[in-house]
Amino acid sequence: MTILRPKERETNTNWKDLKANQKKIGTIQRDLEANQRDIVAEQRDLITNQRDFMVNQREIVAKTFATKKKSEYLRKKMQQRNYPRNMIRRSLLTSTYIDDY
Numbered sequence: 001m002t003i004l005r006p007k008e009r010e011t012n013t014n015w016k017d018l019k020a021n022q023k024k025i026g027t028i029q030r031d032l033e034a035n036q037r038d039i040v041a042e043q044r045d046l047i048t049n050q051r052d053f054m055v056n057q058r059e060i061v062a063k064t065f066a067t068k069k070k071s072e073y074l075r076k077k078m079q080q081r082n083y084p085r086n087m088i089r090r091s092l093l094t095s096t097y098i099d100d101y
Contacts, residue, residue, distance in 0.1 A: 078087070
């Protein structure tokens with residue numbers, strides 16, 4: 001083992017610290033890249049979920065519209081056949097038309 005002079009000891013210590021810090025920086029950069037990949041994947045999932053939500057909303061609106069049209073049709077038919085009002089109201093409240101579509 002060689003004996004280092006004070007100046008060489010200081011330089012050697014600084015060199016070791018520099019190498020250790022470079023390793024830490026490399027580790028931090030890898031973690032950052034992994035986190036960025038995770039964020040991109042989460043954003044893709046979010047976009048997919050938003051699309052699915054919008055499709056489901058459209059389907060619900062379409063079914064609701066169809067249900068409303070069908071109930072209006074049934075109300076008119078029952079009125080034409082002179083059913084009592086309470087019977088018309090009760091039959092429209094208890095029936096579900098969404099399952100028909």
